[in-house]
Amino acid sequence: MTGRTAPSGAWRPPLSLDEYAERARTRLDPAVWDFIEGGAGDERTLAANRAAFDRVRLRPRVLTGAGEGDPSTTVLGRRWAAPVAVAPMAYHTLMHPDGETATARAAGAAGLPLVVSTFAGRSFAEIAAVAGSPLWLQVYCFRDRATTRRLVERAADAGFEALVLTGDTPRLGRRLRDLRNDFRLPPHITPANLPADEADYSSPSEHGRTGLDPSLDWSVIAWLRSVSPLPVLVKGVMTAEDARCAIAAGADGIVVSNHGGRQLDGTAATLEVLPRIAAAVDGRCALLLDGGVRRGRDVLAALALGADAVLLGRPVLHGLAVAGADGAAGVLDLVLDELSEAMALTGTATAAGADAALLAGPEDTTAVRHRRSGAATTGPDAALLAGPEDTTAVRHHPPGATTTGLQAPPAAGPEDTVPAGHHAPGAAPRDDRRHPPESAAGHDRPRPPEPAAEAAEAEATEAAETTGLRKADLHRSVSDPVLDTMNFLNEITGRFPDVVSFAPGRPYEEFFDKDEILDHVRRYLDHLAAGGASDEAIRTALYQYGPTAGQIRGLISDSLRADEGIDAPPGAIVVTVGAQEGMLLALRALFAGPGDVLLVASPCYVGITGAASLLGVPVRPVEERADGLDVADVEAAVLAERARGRRPRAFYVVPDHSNPSGNTLSRRAREELLELAARHDLLILEDSPYRLVSPGAQLPTLKAMDRTRRVVHLGSYAKSVFPGARVGFVVADQPVRDPSGAESLLADELAKIKSMVTVNTPALSQAAVAGALLACGGRLTERNAVPAKHYGEALRVTLEQLDRHFPEDVRDRLGIGWNRPSGGFFLTVRVPFPADNAALLRSAEDHGVIWTPMAYFYPGPGGERSIRLSFSYLSTARIEDGIARFAAFLRAETERSGATGPTPGRDA
Numbered sequence: 001m002t003g004r005t006a007p008s009g010a011w012r013p014p015l016s017l018d019e020y021a022e023r024a025r026t027r028l029d030p031a032v033w034d035f036i037e038g039g040a041g042d043e044r045t046l047a048a049n050r051a052a053f054d055r056v057r058l059r060p061r062v063l064t065g066a067g068e069g070d071p072s073t074t075v076l077g078r079r080w081a082a083p084v085a086v087a088p089m090a091y092h093t094l095m096h097p098d099g100e101t102a103t104a105r106a107a108g109a110a111g112l113p114l115v116v117s118t119f120a121g122r123s124f125a126e127i128a129a130v131a132g133s134p135l136w137l138q139v140y141c142f143r144d145r146a147t148t149r150r151l152v153e154r155a156a157d158a159g160f161e162a163l164v165l166t167g168d169t170p171r172l173g174r175r176l177r178d179l180r181n182d183f184r185l186p187p188h189i190t191p192a193n194l195p196a197d198e199a200d201y202s203s204p205s206e207h208g209r210t211g212l213d214p215s216l217d218w219s220v221i222a223w224l225r226s227v228s229p230l231p232v233l234v235k236g237v238m239t240a241e242d243a244r245c246a247i248a249a250g251a252d253g254i255v256v257s258n259h260g261g262r263q264l265d266g267t268a269a270t271l272e273v274l275p276r277i278a279a280a281v282d283g284r285c286a287l288l289l290d291g292g293v294r295r296g297r298d299v300l301a302a303l304a305l306g307a308d309a310v311l312l313g314r315p316v317l318h319g320l321a322v323a324g325a326d327g328a329a330g331v332l333d334l335v336l337d338e339l340s341e342a343m344a345l346t347g348t349a350t351a352a353g354a355d356a357a358l359l360a361g362p363e364d365t366t367a368v369r370h371r372r373s374g375a376a377t378t379g380p381d382a383a384l385l386a387g388p389e390d391t392t393a394v395r396h397h398p399p400g401a402t403t404t405g406l407q408a409p410p411a412a413g414p415e416d417t418v419p420a421g422h423h424a425p426g427a428a429p430r431d432d433r434r435h436p437p438e439s440a441a442g443h444d445r446p447r448p449p450e451p452a453a454e455a456a457e458a459e460a461t462e463a464a465e466t467t468g469l470r471k472a473d474l475h476r477s478v479s480d481p482v483l484d485t486m487n488f489l490n491e492i493t494g495r496f497p498d499v500v501s502f503a504p505g506r507p508y509e510e511f512f513d514k515d516e517i518l519d520h521v522r523r524y525l526d527h528l529a530a531g532g533a534s535d536e537a538i539r540t541a542l543y544q545y546g547p548t549a550g551q552i553r554g555l556i557s558d559s560l561r562a563d564e565g566i567d568a569p570p571g572a573i574v575v576t577v578g579a580q581e582g583m584l585l586a587l588r589a590l591f592a593g594p595g596d597v598l599l600v601a602s603p604c605y606v607g608i609t610g611a612a613s614l615l616g617v618p619v620r621p622v623e624e625r626a627d628g629l630d631v632a633d634v635e636a637a638v639l640a641e642r643a644r645g646r647r648p649r650a651f652y653v654v655p656d657h658s659n660p661s662g663n664t665l666s667r668r669a670r671e672e673l674l675e676l677a678a679r680h681d682l683l684i685l686e687d688s689p690y691r692l693v694s695p696g697a698q699l700p701t702l703k704a705m706d707r708t709r710r711v712v713h714l715g716s717y718a719k720s721v722f723p724g725a726r727v728g729f730v731v732a733d734q735p736v737r738d739p740s741g742a743e744s745l746l747a748d749e750l751a752k753i754k755s756m757v758t759v760n761t762p763a764l765s766q767a768a769v770a771g772a773l774l775a776c777g778g779r780l781t782e783r784n785a786v787p788a789k790h791y792g793e794a795l796r797v798t799l800e801q802l803d804r805h806f807p808e809d810v811r812d813r814l815g816i817g818w819n820r821p822s823g824g825f826f827l828t829v830r831v832p833f834p835a836d837n838a839a840l841l842r843s844a845e846d847h848g849v850i851w852t853p854m855a856y857f858y859p860g861p862g863g864e865r866s867i868r869l870s871f872s873y874l875s876t877a878r879i880e881d882g883i884a885r886f887a888a889f890l891r892a893e894t895e896r897s898g899a900t901g902p903t904p905g906r907d908a
């Protein structure tokens, strides 16, 4: 969970969700407040939802040895950080201009899914571009099915993972507050994923009346399956009968919901009907609940009564209204903290372990406790809930104990390999063993179509031939938004090949000579021969598997001493496939337990956050300030993580000309950082690939200043020799002691891991790099004097052109600014509008220039109004042309967004 960064400025997060609500109320237009807050009719159901949670009494348990508790859970085959997701709610843009993109960032930072409403104010692509956790689409089915189909397809294209069909809204409930206020949406608030000119959306109730299909029946699930391969959940189920119908119709999940009291007033609270529905579902599909969840302990109560997870509604909107993405993140963090607290104090070790034994009942005040399980018979609400169904045994389904994933029935058969989307319209649900024929009996709604055995068999045969994999079943790192955002950038580059691109962080190609590689390899072979190696030994060195830790460590060690003042013996070095492998090895070795957390300077190079994501290492960003990193912020993050019971294990930083910001740590800050590392038993992962290709004298590396072996230095020859070699290295001279007292170096341990990753770095690549090192006597600074001058010149021209197009008074008026790095490949431009994918597309289409949204580099929220410009790959003539185009784009976009003047907040 990475969204816990305290926002800059004096903003103090509220201590409860009710406080968030109160702050939101004072910020919002009263009619907008009424729109989100209100319910239907007399708002009795609205009140009942909360009251039901208020009546729950939990049973504290002592000395259970349960520890902190692990709230994570699996729903539809995906791991969630906790059994909480964000409920679908229309128009987050009413709360904050960033709308659903802010919510997606917050949800991603917390590791929780977001259900995006049909009436989202931001496009699916924009939301997906920033999301860090699963996205689901809430579907309203329109009279015009083509519109609904397009909506679903667009969401699937954007990588959404499930559909949540809202079934309780054949029309909108009578919301008296909106009627009194004659509530209309402001003109700029529109549904970004629906056709703009085909309907008037300004009155939600009016549009609901004319647009929504009032005559849906259960066959709509088969229809959804026919247009999309995504799993389908049904939202709005409030009775056991409807739960059975949903299962019979093939639903993969059910959301017990009364729409937050906004539809039929006078229905029961969702928590009240949950046990009966849980008994009817009996683990056959995922079971979620929303309505009135306002505290972490409410989540636990819902789990105890049979839910697998809950959706959180209005509080997320409150957070957005209070502080955008930070506010929404604050709300989610608060709920998760409260949930952890409730788990710890009730002795609940895992979310799956939450069951009815958590609930205090009459037996807690009398001498005898008759039943330990059976939610409807132990909770205080049991009497309230008594109905005909209670005369049959109500079997409590402990969440997670059976199948919450849709593809994990106990006995898998061939039909289970059929991707959900392969159903023909009206065909049978995938697994009819989950839908016994009697389960749909006794209700007066249209029955779902009967299973068509032959069709299912034919599909199973087809599936056996072409087995598809579901992304939802793969590790979550493959859905990391970083990968998708980079794809977006590549896609744009492909679509607009003639643009001037300030996007790639690549070296300038004019410095590469294709024949030089051969000279390098030859030189290395000669070097081996001169050192006494026989022809056979040289042949083996080049053609065979090589030593895992690398065969050019001696040369690297000499070069580091000559060039960088780093005194590392060859044995403390591991040669890696790029610095990227170094990161992976270092993280794998150092991060041993779930409480270990990696701090990163943020914005942050995506290679490290990507590696952390692969390995499941939690990341805590430490925000850089406008002028770079403040070591006091690192210390604050260390202390905050400690206070949460986590161990800050290492801090990743690019101290010189950072990618992406371009900032450099001062000598003083380097000293402070090393002192801090010693004080807090923290390791520093130093990554500094740009210093040897930057003009002028460089500050010493952290490793060169490291007297207490706190620094693990990640080296790369990508910029100083050439990236195609993919050669990097790690200096890891930390002693490691085993229980017998034997000592090794961290480098030895990294080499062990490497033996299971890449075995050894290709000998040919090592030879090419070694030859380059030999050619310059290990002094890469000398070898790179010309490139460093070029990059310095490219930086100077970029800054000069920015200054020319935006003299100081103009940039102040427009609210545009940039930093002035002393080297490296990048600089940061601050802009007064959202620099997102949509803006990037306009920049490419209308102005022929592309760049990288800085938000890509923020592990949590942030960077929405910043751009990374990379100047390394371009000639100075292209830079001049490109900055002219970029300036035209900045002016047009500033005008378009109506923004002038400095933007408040973290990017200002």
Ligand SMILES: Cc1cc2nc3c(=O)[nH]c(=O)nc-3n(C[C@H](O)[C@H](O)[C@H](O)COP(=O)(O)O)c2cc1C
Pocket: 035, 036, 037, 049, 087, 088, 089, 090, 117, 118, 119, 138, 166, 235, 257, 258, 259, 260, 261, 262, 290, 291, 292, 293, 311, 312, 313, 314, 315
């Ligand atoms: C302002 C607002 C807009 C909503 N929009 C939708 C929607 O578009 N689709 C939907 O299925 N539910 C919608 N809901 C209902 C929520 O998904 C959810 O059922 C409800 O808010 C949960 O109750 P809670 O707010 O008490 O947590 C909306 C709720 C609110 C407050």
